[in-house]
Amino acid sequence: MKIENLSEKYRVKRIEETDIPEVYALCKSNPLYYQHCPPNVTISSVKEELTVLPKGKKLEDKYYLGFYHSELLVAVIDLISGYPNGETVFIGFFMIDQHIQKKGIGTSIISEVCRYLKKIGFTYVRLGYIKGNPQSEAFWTKNHFIKTGEEVQTDSYVIVVMQRTL
Template sequence: MDIKSLSEKYIVKEADYTDLNQIFHLCQDNELYFKYCPPMVTIEGIEEDMNALPPGVSKENKHYLGFYNPTDKKLLAVMDLVEGYPDSTTIYIGFFMLDTEIQGQGIASELIEEVLNNLKELGFKKAKLGYVEGNPQATNFWKKNNFVETGRKLQFDEYVAIDAERKL
């Protein structure tokens, strides 16, 4: 997948170890997210997320992305995408976070819409994700962006994730 094609508005690049501090600073201000989805963010946790793969997925199909402002090159959002999971026509959003300084302005919804439209152009038919049960911000955001609960819940050590999907 050509990740640069996911956005015309922002610079998109695969995040790597040189981006860890920027990602950490973007995430650490989002206390509400980590209240519902512990533990609190750490550099080590970000590294683990960058390398974590669902069963049967190869490293080539995982994209831990940074979205940057083209003017000042500031990191605005982070997104973890997994191609072809759980099936070949589905894209899985493993993580998405927007800089708290620009939340509430519609930027996250615009970004999600742009990325999903571009993924549809690449041939994907559906997007899936899991959001943490009880987190009102996540619940409202994903529902507003046309993700529908599948009725499936995933139990993790410290929280429950609601399985949701959207046709592209």
Template sequence: MELRPITPEDVDAVQELLESDPGYAERITGYPPGASDAQSLLMMRPESLPEESKVVLGAFEADQLVAVVDLLRGFPNDHTAFIGLLEVHATHQGRGYGRTTYQLAQQYVETTWPEIRTMRLAVVDTNAQVATGF
């Protein structure tokens, strides 16, 4: 599996991944995935962070996007990277792709952002039952 930054050419694959598991969006937002969720994922970040502090990485098996991870560099402090989203395509869930994607993301942070000492994520209460296993 290869982890690489999502490019504009990957947006449709990200949108398809997000739509593959409508239960996730419904647990988080109360609504099914929207038509522009992939575009929003690529752009949204805390106002205090510069654009270059956000990276969205795709985990690819051959040429197929199997997972996506959203990372914020220096949030909520200069020595922390925050995982805003780690989602596995519905057809690939339960096969270890989430764990492998997390490990690759950790390796990415360690080798790319030397000032980062802590990785953090938050689990939304309405998604806790599903996310706790991960």
């Protein structure tokens, strides 16, 4: 995957340890997300997200990326290539800076990402949102993701699985 091809509008780069403070600030600007998906974000939780993987996946399958307008981080996304199967990319996390939400930026980024993933041969994009989070459900539904009927119970919440055919 050539990450620079994920967007024509934004500069895309891998998030590294030196970027953690700005990712933390972006995440901290979205308290509603953490009401549904506890615990609250911390510097250490952002650092942990850089390497967390589903079973059977390797670090080279993970793309924890930032989307930048000039030097400003506007969004982060965590893509897992080939999960849960070879024709699918999994979005483990996606967040837009709260100060620029409701302007079509998130939809624009997801559209560009999906267009590129289709171009390089993937068939599906899959994700999970926290049941009871109306903001997340509305965003993903608006972006052509459909509930699969699968739900995963964790210790703290239920994850509703959605998928988009590319």
